[in-house]
Amino acid sequence: MKNCFIDFIKIYCKSGDGGSGCIHFYRDKYISRGGPDGGTGGRGGNIIIQGNSSIHTFFHLRYNRHCIAQSGYPGRENNVTGSNGKDFLIEVPIGTVVKDENKNIITEIVKNYEKKILFKGGKGGKGNAFFKNSVNQSPYHAQKGVKTKGYYIFLELKILADVGLLGFPNTGKSTLLSVITKAKPKIGNFFFTTKYPNLGVVKMNFNSFLIADIPGIIENASEGKGLGHRFLRHAERNSVLLFVISADTKNKKQKYLILLKELSKFNLDFLNKKRLLVISKSDLISNKEKDKIRKTFFKIKENLIFISSFTGEGLMELKEKLYALV
Ligand SMILES: Nc1nc2c(ncn2[C@@H]2O[C@H](COP(=O)(O)OP(=O)(O)OP(=O)(O)O)[C@@H](O)[C@H]2O)c(=O)[nH]1
Ligand SMILES: [Mg+2]
Incomplete structure (x- = not known):
């Protein structure tokens, strides 16, 4: 029990990258030029912070200091959009103050189940179907998903008592x-x-x-x-x-x-x-x-x-x- 009370912790957070767009052309029997049908990539997972009244310290984060959300999946043929990456949920005690590396306050959690997005996942890239127009009817390019950056943040607990x-x-x-x-x-x-x-x-x-x-x-x-x-x-x-x-x-x-x-x-x-x-x-x-x-x-x-x-x-x-x- 000795060192269980952790009221200050530095963690690394990175939201998911966006999935890349797909380059694909429709093919079928007897269809010679089906046109572009590459779908958009999915959005990367967000880093979300949520208050939980049954937690009282940051002990559970002690050996899980890297919070990395899943990347979005790439788009697919047939105009299918890739799936979004899974969000990463960080549960914290009530009264948590989140600060960035320069110790500026980003946000605070003061209620049970209060949820806030700390870092948004990257947007997915557009597939080649998106770039089709009257001039360029068979674009052979697609966007890459947005790559996100990782950040160190500080979590500080200030117990909420009267x-x-x-x-x-x-x-x-x-x-x-x-x-x-x-x-x-x-x-x-x-x-x-x-x-x-x-x-x-x-x-x-x-x-x-x-x-x-x-x-x-x-x-x-x-x-x-x-x-x-x-x-x-x-x-x-x-x-x-x-x-x-x-x-x-x-x-x-x-x-x-x-x-x-x-x-x-x-x-x-x-x-x-x-x-x-x-x-x-x-x-x-x-x-x-x-x-x-x-x-x-x-x-x-x-x-x-x-x-x-x-x-x-x-x-x-x-x-x-x-x-x-x-
Ligand atoms: N006579 C008497 N003794 C008391 C009373 N309240 C506490 N004590 C005694 O004072 C001592 C210290 O009590 P604690 O409650 O541990 O004191 P504390 O202020 O929490 O001390 P720290 O946690 O070290 O800061 C214990 O031996 C208690 O039994 C009281 O009302 N009367
Ligand atoms: Mg005491």
Whole structure:
């Protein structure tokens, strides 16, 4: 399971060449000059990309990085057009961004079964019957099909969740995910237990929203410390950011500001998102300490909720607030 989470991959795509046109003249018993009847070549297969909600990574493409569609078949005698080449279907998880070699966005897949043609197959060449006219009644030439070029593209996954869980390692993010959703992430009393994002669905009566547990961030993550910024792009599409700071850390306000700083280094848009702050593991501190923490954060005008995944404190309030924000 270790390296199964592949959220970035480079693949080679080539749509099919067009089939060539046919040069042929009609022949039959007692017919001396039947005239040209070479058919047109078929179109090459397209490269098509499709969203599939039951796939969550690009693992299935890992050993299939060459996506080459079938070429069109050549035209045939009797004005028969060649068959089109088969399309090549690339199935991708929802939230995939397709980029070209220069990292320009080509397209995005955001829905299940959403289908897009990435590269069109080459057109088939015309057969010699097409070139017949009053002047040249028996053309002895036909077109070749259009040859297509191959391209390298990048597929990048940006998980589509409504809420992203962000915080330092070991603050109880995965535990929180496991109590408010049915997800079963790995939980451990050490740093970087979570090595790739986990998703869960929070159910509220008849409504639900998606929440993603993103691996912990530490100071200077933007310079590659810890797991670095690698997973932050998954938070880019979240509409709400849920910051988790554990009750047993010192200098909570400073830690919170470090988190904000690291995020802004990655993408300034993060600071414009709706955010909510929770102090996790609230069972470890007394009411007096809670008041103190409230006061320090009140100065920077941040709303906060105390939660404990063990005693269940604040979880209902958290869910309701998140839902209101989403
Ligand atoms: N006392 C107390 N301990 C908690 C609570 N929630 C989580 N823990 C403990 O905190 C430790 C870390 O929990 P995780 O959920 O793995 O933390 P994380 O933030 O996902 O950590 P990383 O994946 O490493 O970033 C575990 O030993 C949990 O048992 C809580 O509400 N109260
Ligand atoms: Mg975790």
